[in-house]
Amino acid sequence: MHELLAQLNAVPGVVGSLLCDGEGQLLAQAFPPAVDPAQAERAAAVLAARAPGLEAAVGKAALADFRFAGARVVVKGLEGGGQLLFLCAPSINLPFLTMSASSVVKKLERAVRERPGRPGAGALHRAVQRVDELILRSGGDRFKLRGQIALKAGFALDLVDPDSPDDPDKLKKLEAAATAVLGQPFRAGDPTP
Template sequence: MREVLTQLNAVPGVVGSLVCGSGGELMVHAFPPLFDESIVRQASAAVADRNSGVRTAVGSFDLLDFRYNDGRIVVKPLSEAFLLLLCTRAINLQVLNISLNVAKGKLDALIAAATDQVFARPAVAQAPVAEAAAGILALPACHIADSTVGSSFEQLGMGALNQVTAQQVGNFYKTGAVKKLKLTSSANGISAIFPFMVVNENDAAYDGKIILCRAIEKKLKVGPGDLLMVEIP
């Protein structure tokens, strides 16, 4: 996907580009080094945020063009994601649109292939994932031990999702970036709402699982492997 973005960046007037999932998770970006990745991730989350108006608008428009004093932001809806480009004021939208239509076909195919690979992974296929009769997503709990990522949300008392799981939750509930989740233990019925963060954990062992800090495990009286009913509060 990065190669496709690099080709788009070659269009005169394009500064940088990114692809984000329907849940707001950053999938890939091609921005110059002066753009901090945290800013790129914030832009990613804003595009898919259901309160931003972009998700509503894309149902009626093939392309969104936001114009500012110093530049323009162009958003192209993909089948299961969004393509965003930061451009200069002088960008020729007609020329850009030709490249965007070509890029859309390539990116849709690459994203579909990547999704098929994710759900074909043994770690995900063996995980006890289920959907309740009431349309509630159920995922197993897990824990990250002895890692920088783990210690950061342990201190904050938060739960976490990796990018694959965040996209899974976002697709299931057709929502934007996940910031809070209501978790209910399927074993004991204990339920509570917790803040969540999306972490850049590339280990496939965390795909399709809810990563809990010790405080949440204690409150819900659950451990790794226990099934949780996951809802958007």
């Protein structure tokens, strides 16, 4: 991921960049040595903490541009969670940055989604598979029970596949719906009995 950030830093006006996941964990950073690595970690945590409030205030934004006297901070939200932050010169050409970053952003989204050891990677898909196993063991009508769970959870279980991004909110809704419909406690991370 560091190599991809280095490509982005080659865009004229970009001073440095960082990538963090939706929980605020710093995944990679490419800043000049003058930037304290602890500041990059704090920036990642702040991004994750403030993103829900910003989204509630202005809706889902593809790009946020913060202007300061001596710099600009540009934040790009990634599909499936996570943020890409650019520290830029005040005169950055934002359309050029956006265009230059478009191909690298797709690679970063894939790298974030598929990184080894990612906590919860594929958790939503595995949880839906566990629901299917529990329904099968119960001997109940699979179509009916899946439909009831989907209605309570607020999303179609058939649309969840291995590439579906993990969404903690969806996992919680699935846990509550499966618990209510199946009549037994369902936790997304528990092994199937």
